[in-house]
Amino acid sequence: MGRKQVEEIDVKKAKEARSAAADINSNYKQKYGFSVKESSVFKTKLGLDKRVVKQISQMKKEPSWMLEYRLQAYEVFKKKENPLWGGDLSKIDYEKIYYYLKPTDKEGKNWEDVPDDIKNTFERLGVPQAERQHLAGIKAQFDSEIVYGSLLNELKEEGVIFMGTDEALKKYPHFFDEYFGKVIPMHDNKFSALNSAVWSGGSFVYIPKGVKVKRPLQAYFRINAVNMGQFERTLIIADEGSEAHYVEGCTAPVYSADSLHSAVVEVIVKKSARFRYTTIQNWSNDVYNLVTKRARVEEDAIMEWVDGNLGSRLTMKYPSCYLVGPRAHGEVLSIAYASKGQHQDAGAKMIHIAPDTTSKIISKSISLRGGRSSYRGMIAVTQSAQNAKSRVECDALILDAISRSDTYPVMKIDNPTATIEHEATVSKIGEEKLFYLMSRGLTQEEAMGMVVSGFIEPIVKELPLEYAVELNRLIELEMEGSVG
Amino acid sequence: MLKIKQLKVNTDNKEILKGINLTINKNEVHVLMGPNGSGKSTLAQTLMGHPNYHVTDGEIIFEDKNLLELKSNERALSGLFLSFQYPSEVTGVSITNFLRTIYNKKNAVKLSPIKFREILQEKMSILGISQDFTSRYLNEGFSGGEKKKMEMLQMLIMEPKLAILDELDSGLDIDALKTVSEAVNYLRTTTNMSVLVITHYTRILNYIIPDFVHVIKDGVLVKSGGKELADELEQQGYAPFGE
Numbered sequence: 001m002g003r004k005q006v007e008e009i010d011v012k013k014a015k016e017a018r019s020a021a022a023d024i025n026s027n028y029k030q031k032y033g034f035s036v037k038e039s040s041v042f043k044t045k046l047g048l049d050k051r052v053v054k055q056i057s058q059m060k061k062e063p064s065w066m067l068e069y070r071l072q073a074y075e076v077f078k079k080k081e082n083p084l085w086g087g088d089l090s091k092i093d094y095e096k097i098y099y100y101l102k103p104t105d106k107e108g109k110n111w112e113d114v115p116d117d118i119k120n121t122f123e124r125l126g127v128p129q130a131e132r133q134h135l136a137g138i139k140a141q142f143d144s145e146i147v148y149g150s151l152l153n154e155l156k157e158e159g160v161i162f163m164g165t166d167e168a169l170k171k172y173p174h175f176f177d178e179y180f181g182k183v184i185p186m187h188d189n190k191f192s193a194l195n196s197a198v199w200s201g202g203s204f205v206y207i208p209k210g211v212k213v214k215r216p217l218q219a220y221f222r223i224n225a226v227n228m229g230q231f232e233r234t235l236i237i238a239d240e241g242s243e244a245h246y247v248e249g250c251t252a253p254v255y256s257a258d259s260l261h262s263a264v265v266e267v268i269v270k271k272s273a274r275f276r277y278t279t280i281q282n283w284s285n286d287v288y289n290l291v292t293k294r295a296r297v298e299e300d301a302i303m304e305w306v307d308g309n310l311g312s313r314l315t316m317k318y319p320s321c322y323l324v325g326p327r328a329h330g331e332v333l334s335i336a337y338a339s340k341g342q343h344q345d346a347g348a349k350m351i352h353i354a355p356d357t358t359s360k361i362i363s364k365s366i367s368l369r370g371g372r373s374s375y376r377g378m379i380a381v382t383q384s385a386q387n388a389k390s391r392v393e394c395d396a397l398i399l400d401a402i403s404r405s406d407t408y409p410v411m412k413i414d415n416p417t418a419t420i421e422h423e424a425t426v427s428k429i430g431e432e433k434l435f436y437l438m439s440r441g442l443t444q445e446e447a448m449g450m451v452v453s454g455f456i457e458p459i460v461k462e463l464p465l466e467y468a469v470e471l472n473r474l475i476e477l478e479m480e481g482s483v484g
Numbered sequence: 485m486l487k488i489k490q491l492k493v494n495t496d497n498k499e500i501l502k503g504i505n506l507t508i509n510k511n512e513v514h515v516l517m518g519p520n521g522s523g524k525s526t527l528a529q530t531l532m533g534h535p536n537y538h539v540t541d542g543e544i545i546f547e548d549k550n551l552l553e554l555k556s557n558e559r560a561l562s563g564l565f566l567s568f569q570y571p572s573e574v575t576g577v578s579i580t581n582f583l584r585t586i587y588n589k590k591n592a593v594k595l596s597p598i599k600f601r602e603i604l605q606e607k608m609s610i611l612g613i614s615q616d617f618t619s620r621y622l623n624e625g626f627s628g629g630e631k632k633k634m635e636m637l638q639m640l641i642m643e644p645k646l647a648i649l650d651e652l653d654s655g656l657d658i659d660a661l662k663t664v665s666e667a668v669n670y671l672r673t674t675t676n677m678s679v680l681v682i683t684h685y686t687r688i689l690n691y692i693i694p695d696f697v698h699v700i701k702d703g704v705l706v707k708s709g710g711k712e713l714a715d716e717l718e719q720q721g722y723a724p725f726g727e
Contacts, residue, residue, distance in 0.1 A: 436574075437574070
C-alpha cells in the first residue's frame with residue numbers, strides 16, 4: 001500500500017472516530033468509565049492469604065505443581081517489601097483488594113455465548129467490531145477470566161495457538177514446563193511474585209516455525225468490579241522464523257476506590273523470528289498498574305515493544321529485552337501521558353548478552369495539569385557482548401508549570417567495544433509556536449493538541465491504525481480545558 | 485477595511501509604537517519601511533495579537549470589528565493573515581493535514597482529504613511546489629526560501645482579506661521572490677486582497693506594486709507617500725527622515 005493511500009485511510013478513520021466521539025460526548029467516564037452490575041459466579045474474600053491462593057488454584061483445577069508454585073510465590077511476595085524507587089506505593093492496601101473474581105462459567109466462542117452485560121460492555125468498547133474488521137484473533141478478559149476468544153481458522157490450521165493461559169496450561173503442559181516463569185522468575189520483584197501467586201487469565205500465544213501472522217492478535221483487558229485486582233499472565237512463544245503482532249488494550253470503570261493491575265508478560269522470540277507487542281493502557285485514574293514485561297531474544301531475532309501509557313494513577317512498567325543470541329535486536333517505543341493525579345514511571349531495559357546485538361529505545365512523555373512522567377531506563381552490556389550498539393532517545397514535553405518530568409537513565413557497560421548513544425530533550429510548548437498556529441485560525445487548545453500529536457507522531461505511526469486514531473482523539477479531548 | 489488609530493504598544497515595559505495611524509482600504513497595497521528596531525515587526529505582531537505585545541492606547545478596527553477584542557485565531561478567521569518573518573517548525577504535523585485543518589477551520593467545512601487535495605494541488609501549482617513537499621512536517625528542516633513559500637501556501641489556503649507580509653523578501657533569491665510575489669498578486673486579482681508589506685528593501689516592490697509607502701521611525705510614521713517615496717529611500721537611506 002502506498003504512503004498516500006495509507007494517509008487517506010488514516011484521515012478518513014480519524015474523521016469517523018472524531019464524529020463518533022462527538023456523538024457520545026466523549027470523555028473517559030462515559031466512554032470507558034462505566035461499569036455493569038457485578039455478577040460473579042465465584043469471588044474470593046477480600047484480601048490475600050494462603051487460602052485464597054489455594055481457592056484460585058482449585059477453581060481452575062490446575063496441576064498440583066502450579067499450586068505449589070503459587071504458594072511459594074505467595075511466600076516470596078510476603079517477604080519482599082514494596083520497591084522504594086519509582087512511584088508512591090504506600091497507599092496500596094493489599095488487604096482491601098479482591099484477588100479473584102470469576103465472572104462467568106465458560107469462555108464463549110461466539111459473542112452470543114457471553115452473558116449479556118459482559119457482551120454489552122465489550123460492545124460499548126468496540127471490541128467485537130474491531131475483531132470483525134481487522135484482527136486475526138482476540139481474547140477478552142473481564143476481571144479475572146477470559147470470557148471470549150476467537151482465532152481465524154486458517155491460523156488454527158497452520159498451528160497457531162492463541163488461547164487463555166489457563167486453558168493452555170491444561171492443553172499444552174510441555175510449553176509451561178519449558179517456558180513458564182523462566183523469563184520472569186517469581187523472585188524477580190514483589191509484583192512478579194504477586195502475579196505468580198494469584199495469576200488468572202491472560203493470553204498464551206504460540207506461533208509455529210516460519211508462520212507469519214499478518215493481522216494482529218488482540219487481547220482486551222477489562223476490570224469491572226470495584227476494588228478488583230487483575231493479574232493476567234501472558235506467555236508468548238514465537239518460534240524460529242515466525243512473525244506476529246500482539247496488541248492489548250486495557251480500560252476500567254471510574255471508581256473512587258483503588259484497583260490493582262499487576263500482569264506478567266513473558267515473550268520468547270526464537271532464532272530469526274520477529275515479534276511486536278503493542279500495549280495501549282488506558283486504565284481509569286484509580287488503577288495502580290504495576291507490570292513486568294520481558295522478552296528473551298535469540299539469534300537474529302527482533303523484539304519490539306510499543307508501549308502507550310495513557311491512564312492509571314501510577315504505572316511502573318519497563319518492558320525489557322534480554323538479547324541472548326548474536327545479532328538479536330530489541331526495541332522499545334513508548335509514550336507516557338501524565339495528566340492530573342497521574343504518575344507514569346515508565347521506560348525500558350535492554351540487556352546485551354550476545355555479540356553484535358543492537359537495541360533502540362525511543363521514549364516520549366507528556367506531562368500536563370500537574371501530572372508527572374518519569375523515564376527510567378537501563379542499558380546493560382555484559383562482557384560477552386562484543387560490539388553491542390544501543391541508542392536511547394528520550395524526549396519530554398511539559399505543558400504547564402505545575403507538571404513534572406524526570407529522567408533516570410542507568411548504564412552498565414562491561415565491554416569496551418560497546419557503542420551507546422543517549423539523547424534527552426525536555427521541551428515546553430513555546431508561546432511562539434502556539435501563536436503561529438493560532439494565527440492560522442486554531443484555538444489555543446487545538447494548537448496545543450496539534451503540537452502534542454506531532455510530538456508523539458513518530459510512535460503513533462507505528463501503532464495499528466485504530467489505536468493511532470484513538471490515541472490522537474484522546475489527546476485532543478485531553479487538551480480541551482487544559483488552557484487556564 | 486483596517487483602521488489603526490493612535491496605536492501605542494509596549495513590550496517588556498518599553499514603548500515601541502508611539503501613536504500609529506494607518507488606514508488600509510480594500511485591494512490597496514501599503515508598504516511599511518523603516519530601519520531595524522523602528523517598530524515594523526511590532527506592528528505586524530500586534531495586529532495578529534501576539535500575547536507579548538500590549539496595546540496601551542488607541543484602537544484597531546478591522547472590517548467594523550474591534551480587533552483588540554479578538555483572539556489571534558478569531559482575527560485569522562475574520563480575514564487577517566500574517567506571513568511570519570520566522571515561521572515556527574512544528575514537528576510531526578504533516579503539511580497536508582495541517583493545511584486541510586486550517587482550510588476547514590477557515591471555511592467552516594469538513595472537506596475530505598481527497599476533495600482537499602484538488603484544492604491544494606491548484607494552490608501548489610501557483611507556487612510551483614512539488615507534490616512530495618506536502619508529506620513533510622510543517623516547516624521542519626525547511627530552508628529560508630521554503631519557509632516563505634510555505635507561508636504563501638498558507639495564505640493561498642486561507643484567502644485572507646488583508647495579508648501582512650513581514651519581511652517576506654528576506655533571504656529569498658530573485659526567482660523565489662518572483663514566485664512568492666505571484667502568489668500575492670494572484671489573490672489581489674482574484675479576491676481583491678489588501679496587503680501590508682513590511683520590508684527593508686525596495687526590491688520586492690518591483691513585483692508587488694505599492695499604492696502607498698510609509699516610513700516608520702522610533703514607533704511613529706514619519707512620512708507617507710506613493711511608490712516614489714520608496715525610490716527616495718533607496719537612494720538616501722532613512723537618515724533624512726523624521727529628525
